[in-house]
Amino acid sequence: MIGIDLELTGCTVLIAGSKSGSNKAVKRFKSQGATVLTAQEPFTAIQLLEQASLLVICDAEPERFASVTQASRIPVMHLEPTSQTGSITLLGGGPGALDLLTLRGVHALADAEVIFADRLGPAEHLPLLAPQAKIIDVGKLPGHHKLTQREIEAQMIETARGGANVVRLKGGDPFVFGRGYEEITAATAAGIPVNVIPGLSSCLTVPAVAGIPVTARGINTMFTVVSAHDPLTDIQLEHLSKLGGSIVILMGMGTIEQTVAGLHRVGMDGQMPCAIIESGTTPKQRTSYTQLDKLAQTARGHSNPAVIVIGEVAGLPATLASIAVQDEPGLLAPQLEVA
Numbered sequence: 001m002i003g004i005d006l007e008l009t010g011c012t013v014l015i016a017g018s019k020s021g022s023n024k025a026v027k028r029f030k031s032q033g034a035t036v037l038t039a040q041e042p043f044t045a046i047q048l049l050e051q052a053s054l055l056v057i058c059d060a061e062p063e064r065f066a067s068v069t070q071a072s073r074i075p076v077m078h079l080e081p082t083s084q085t086g087s088i089t090l091l092g093g094g095p096g097a098l099d100l101l102t103l104r105g106v107h108a109l110a111d112a113e114v115i116f117a118d119r120l121g122p123a124e125h126l127p128l129l130a131p132q133a134k135i136i137d138v139g140k141l142p143g144h145h146k147l148t149q150r151e152i153e154a155q156m157i158e159t160a161r162g163g164a165n166v167v168r169l170k171g172g173d174p175f176v177f178g179r180g181y182e183e184i185t186a187a188t189a190a191g192i193p194v195n196v197i198p199g200l201s202s203c204l205t206v207p208a209v210a211g212i213p214v215t216a217r218g219i220n221t222m223f224t225v226v227s228a229h230d231p232l233t234d235i236q237l238e239h240l241s242k243l244g245g246s247i248v249i250l251m252g253m254g255t256i257e258q259t260v261a262g263l264h265r266v267g268m269d270g271q272m273p274c275a276i277i278e279s280g281t282t283p284k285q286r287t288s289y290t291q292l293d294k295l296a297q298t299a300r301g302h303s304n305p306a307v308i309v310i311g312e313v314a315g316l317p318a319t320l321a322s323i324a325v326q327d328e329p330g331l332l333a334p335q336l337e338v339a
Helices: 019-031 042-051 062-071 103-111 123-129 149-161 180-189 202-209 234-243 253-265 292-299 312-327
Strands: 012-016 035-039 054-057 076-078 087-092 114-117 134-137 165-170 194-197 223-227 246-250 273-278 286-291 306-310
Touching: 012 019, 012 042, 019 035, 019 054, 035 042, 042 062, 054 062, 087 103, 087 149, 087 180, 103 123, 103 165, 103 194, 114 123, 114 149, 149 165, 149 180, 165 180, 180 194, 202 246, 202 273, 202 306, 223 234, 234 253, 246 312, 253 292, 253 306, 273 292, 273 312, 286 292, 286 312, 292 306, 306 312
Parallel strands: 012 035, 012 054, 054 076, 087 165, 087 194, 114 134, 114 165, 223 246
Antiparallel strands: 246 306, 273 286, 273 306
16 A cells, blocks of 8 residues: 555556665565566566556656656556655654544655654554554653653664655644754754654644634634643743633643642633543543633543643533534534533
8 A cells, every 4th residue: 555545465566767766666565565576777667567557667867768658558656766865754643533644644654764753643553554664663751751852863863864764753743842843953954854744733633623613703812822741830821811812731731730720820710611632533532621620620530642721612512512402402412521
């Protein structure tokens, strides 16, 4: 399988191009179950055409094989030849559900030779998405890092310098609390080409799948995304509270008690609607709708990864439920776990 395009198990693929330029393509197609034939010259390629079910042109001068393409009665694919210098692709894998990974991301994984993967996002699906790649687990747990950030950067750079096509797979979007800019800075300083593929951030997608819009006409005109990995100061909390918008907290389960206490101190109403969405977009998703007074207690029944929403919008799913029951008494209302 190439990404989501073709099923190649049992197929015979003819790769036409120079040996150095097509070596990665050969490895890629073999890893996906194809029988691979190679031809470095057009005459040889024409002789092998009848044995193949797919022709792949992978050469720095693809026009050399124009006669082969014209003679072909089978599908033709063009691939970029192997570069002598490797590269790094910084890929946002989305919030966790496989079908929320972008199509561009699927193709990047299908082309990868080495993947440095975080624990979040679609990492568990890599055997399907990138069977040809070597997977290096660099996921971080609270208080436990397999590799430091600098060690991850050094290993990626060393691997790319060896000529490999490296993908750095992160959950969500790599530029939303993902330290992605640090990694492209390190790669650029080392002279390694870098490509960035954005991902769907959990700050938007996870509230959405729980029925919570981060903005809603007549309720708020802004939202703030906060990393609460370290406790927020009272000054920060006071400013957030006075904005009147939604507060979306990532990496905040470990500091939720301090966050709630601080919001009380700066005067936020204890009845303010709140929600906790655990493992959003995945089959393990579990959501609790509560209020600020009970938020810390509710959080004890949840674990990471989780997104916390504080603001009037967090109460909207309950409104939907009442509307559904009013308008269609026989209709099942949204299932709400209210704490």
